[in-house]
Amino acid sequence: MIIDVQKAAEILRSEDVVALPTETVYGLAADASSIIALKKVFDLKQRPADNPLIVHVAGISQAHTMADTGTNDFLLLANEFWPGPLTLVLPKKPGVLDIITAGLETVAIRMPDHPKTLAVIEKSGPVAAPSANRSGKPSPTRPEHVLDDFGDDLPVVDGGTCSVGLESTVLDLSGSTPAILRPGKITADEIEEIIGKKVSAEAAGNDQRRRSPGTRYSHYKPSASVNWISPTSSQTHRPGTLYIYHTHTPTDTGNNVILFEGDYLEFAKSLYDLYRTADKKKYKYILIEPLPDATLSPIIPALLNRIQRSVSN
Ligand code: TXA
Numbered sequence: 001m002i003i004d005v006q007k008a009a010e011i012l013r014s015e016d017v018v019a020l021p022t023e024t025v026y027g028l029a030a031d032a033s034s035i036i037a038l039k040k041v042f043d044l045k046q047r048p049a050d051n052p053l054i055v056h057v058a059g060i061s062q063a064h065t066m067a068d069t070g071t072n073d074f075l076l077l078a079n080e081f082w083p084g085p086l087t088l089v090l091p092k093k094p095g096v097l098d099i100i101t102a103g104l105e106t107v108a109i110r111m112p113d114h115p116k117t118l119a120v121i122e123k124s125g126p127v128a129a130p131s132a133n134r135s136g137k138p139s140p141t142r143p144e145h146v147l148d149d150f151g152d153d154l155p156v157v158d159g160g161t162c163s164v165g166l167e168s169t170v171l172d173l174s175g176s177t178p179a180i181l182r183p184g185k186i187t188a189d190e191i192e193e194i195i196g197k198k199v200s201a202e203a204a205g206n207d208q209r210r211r212s213p214g215t216r217y218s219h220y221k222p223s224a225s226v227n228w229i230s231p232t233s234s235q236t237h238r239p240g241t242l243y244i245y246h247t248h249t250p251t252d253t254g255n256n257v258i259l260f261e262g263d264y265l266e267f268a269k270s271l272y273d274l275y276r277t278a279d280k281k282k283y284k285y286i287l288i289e290p291l292p293d294a295t296l297s298p299i300i301p302a303l304l305n306r307i308q309r310s311v312s313n
């Protein structure tokens with residue numbers, strides 16, 4: 001059910017959940033101070049209780065109420081990138097509910113870049129919101145995706161198609177060195193330039209698993225099996241398979257062949273919608289042209305991370 005900003009704020013105040021648009025993906029939001037509403041988020045998503053939620057704020061002053069924002073790095077980054085696709089993990093304030101942080105001493109916070117959602121959060125106060133998909137499904141980038149997963153009764157604020165289409169960069173500022181726990185549109189290079197220090201972006205080792213619980217779970221998977229196109233495979237396109245190219249332009253095309261012609265931002269924006277469309281059309285396979293070096297586009301590490309996690313093995 002599509003609702004407006006006013007209604008969304010009312011629903012949040014009455015301790016119920018609502019899906020809100022952001023520039024990355026739609027979020028399933030609950031008042032960050034309501035255990036009842038937060039429980040509904042975990043139940044609806046069938047999300048494991050040990051996977052913490054991101055708190056969404058309408059500005060830096062709301063962030064101060066949730067986290068210990070004392071570091072200079074926080075202020076530099078929030079001033080530069082908020083509102084925007086950067087989530088900052090900080091030591092939490094004592095009042096932040098354990099259900100949000102999964103019992104961790106830190107809380108993840110971001111200010112999303114969508115006028116409707118900022119208007120809602122200004123009225124309701126901070127909301128905790130995971131992506132508004134059922135756990136294990138691709139994140140929703142259009143209002144229809146949310147309704148497909150949860151049914152027409154779920155209230156959704158229609159903010160159109162998400163402009164970034166991949167989840168935010170998660171940066172942990174609570175340790176001795178800043179560490180990227182999940183790559184997104186804001187890159188390590190951009191962050192280093194603002195704070196003037198090295199950011200670690202190591203792959204998921206044991207330590208990182210502890211710090212970013214979400215990386216433990218299988219994610220971003222459509223029902224069709226996803227794989228990279230082998231460089232030695234033939235050029236013929238079989239029906240029942242979706243082919244995605246970003247650089248190469250094959251001679252044999254059709255409506256199951258998608259071309260991005262070097263536009264990696266458009267590819268990122270469309271990825272989850274293509275996964276969902278492939279499932280609707282009952283495609284068995286999704287084959288993707290291997291991605292080039294990150295120097296071609298700053299979104300490539302995030303795109304690679306999401307595709308790699310959805311590849312069948
Ligand atoms: O772009 C986004 O970040 C979207 C939109 C809705 O804002 N949200 C999103 O939420 O992707 P979710 O729940 O699907 O992913 C949140 C990620 C998970 O990997 C979780 O483990 C991590 O953030 N996270 C949350 N709190 C954390 C904390 N205190 N420490 C480390 N990682 C945390």
Ligand code: MG
Nearest residue numbers: 130131132139
């Ligand atoms: Mg998610």
